[in-house]
Amino acid sequence: MLSKLNPPQREAAMYLDGPCLVLAGAGSGKTRVITSKIAYMVRECGMEARNIAAITFTNKAAREMEERVGKLLEGGQAKGLTVCTFHALGVRIVRQEAKLAGLKPQFSILDSSDVMQIVADVAGNKDKGVVKAVQWAISSWKNALITPDEAVKLVTDESTALAAKLYPAYEKTLRAYQAVDFDDLIALPVRLFDEHPEALERWQNRLRYLLIDEYQDTNGAQYKLLKQLAGVRGAFTAVGDDDQAIYAWRGADVKNLYALQTDYPKLKLIKLEQNYRSSNRILNAANTLIANNDKLFEKKLWSEHGMGEAIHIVAARDAEQEAEMVAMKISSHRFEHRANFADYAILYRGNHQARLFEQQLRNHKIPYVISGGQSFFDRAEIKDITSYLRLMLNADDDLAFIRSITTPRRGIGAATLEALGSYAGQRHIGLFTAAFEEGAGEHVASRQLESVREFCNFINKLEYRALREPAAQVLEDLLRAIGYEAHLFESCELREAESKWSNVRDFVEWLGKKGEADGKNLLELAQTVALISMLNKGDEATDAVQLATLHASKGLEFPHVFLVGVEEGMLPHQSSIDTDTIEEERRLMYVGVTRAQRSLTISYCERRKSGKEIRTVEPSRFIAELGDGLKHSGGKKAEPVSQEDALAKLAKLQAMFSTPPKT
């Protein structure tokens, strides 16, 4: 179990005498260390799996880790092991301790669009810029565990002043809805543990050893939660890489990495610098690039692999040509090297960049999948369905009420809801409750009120059945009753509707199976749905080029990587240039570069559309920072990349390989 580890990895896996920080460079086998350590604790040290928790930042990472631990442990050994995201752990704590947190156990979890809506409501202002600024300020305060009272003292400018003024009203609204936002999932447990030591003790007893992945991405609240749970013994291992800290914008603070040393003077520091992923050419470029950042921990990646291929830098005329070129390069490279489509990844800064590449890949008949991006549960069609579940579970959830009563349309619109809302507001009750009160008739026209009540009765009946009948059956009936399939096909293009409907089918099937497996009814399932991942039914089974944002690519690796749109203004992003946060952008570039195993192609456009005008853009400063060992091509002078030439070359190659490449 430990024999496959190198000396520092083994040391990290076996060290249990106190708090431990593993500085794990990209591709240095950190997941292997965490999973081996869990196996070591269970198999060699007699610890019970149920007393160990491994915390990750993404569901994907949690799933992967669970899978890999499963392989190292036998039969029932892994039973009760906690492998989840910080937020999922938070949900568990708040749900179990709901009473202490002043919530009912069926509280709703709001996503960012719900939150924006509430902020807009309490602000009485729909201006997106204002709403975003307020939401951001409140979120940062929550991430730093700052209460509304304290926030007032921290006002720095107009926008934070407004945020501080609205913060109490925002919190009040959440409580009225019996709802929490994402930040609450961390902040509430922390406050709860502060105020109720006996609850903290319960959880310390349950989770006696913690392993934290991607520690550089923790925010203040998460770090505090870790400190609380780990207690004075400091029973934890944190694994992280300060060079891959790319989430400062959502409250993460690399300083938490350094703070460990002062907060735990006995902290054991272990560095993993041997890379098992990339060629030395790629590692050298990555090292050279990241040396431009100020750092506290020095780290230099090396590997036993050879130098490998040169890194290609390619200039494209514009974004269309860039996408076309990448598609062609993948096509021909795949023939030449008899590789799989899945060996290629296209990485970019922003989601919207994917579109052109999708188009071109389709043109070239290259299969692709977009990983990351929106989570399954953020998709409109899934949110439509879950809003019904949320409402059944929690009649105070006005946002779920509004979404479900208006999707599909049933003749109730903004005006009716506003009228009902103003009455509910006066009475300090939820919309659902308000609809059944006599007084509502004074605000809402009787015809509209009738349809609102009809809707509420429908929900009540459904809830009654949801408690008694199998989940899948109730869901099927719900979909039929609201005519959701027809709604999709009426409101979307055929292809889009088909894909959405198939997502809904997947969702129903998954929930039904889960209900049977866990013996839970629909409402019990709905409670956990918001944070569970059901992705990856078979994405590894299909051979397809991977498209991902740089953020979503963290933790992944690919034989051949195309890093696209590497221009000033894109990477580094313009807003980061404006706010002087270039270092994080450089780390983003670093993450991209270190995803590559064998070949790396970096491309940029010479011109890019922005609005109506076409502007000339500069290649990113980061390209120059990669050092030498780069091979420039493309552009006007070097190597013509006309479509005809490339297609001719491709045709020739295809003729040479009369047999299709192995898959």
Next chain:
DNA sequence: GCGTGACAGGATTCC
């Protein structure tokens, strides 16, 4: 007055 669908234009990054 209210509810709905069509269309264009602008887009950081995500639990």
Next chain:
DNA sequence: CCTGTCACGC
């Protein structure tokens, strides 16, 4: 892809 605006029908 999501939002804001506009025109249309009840």
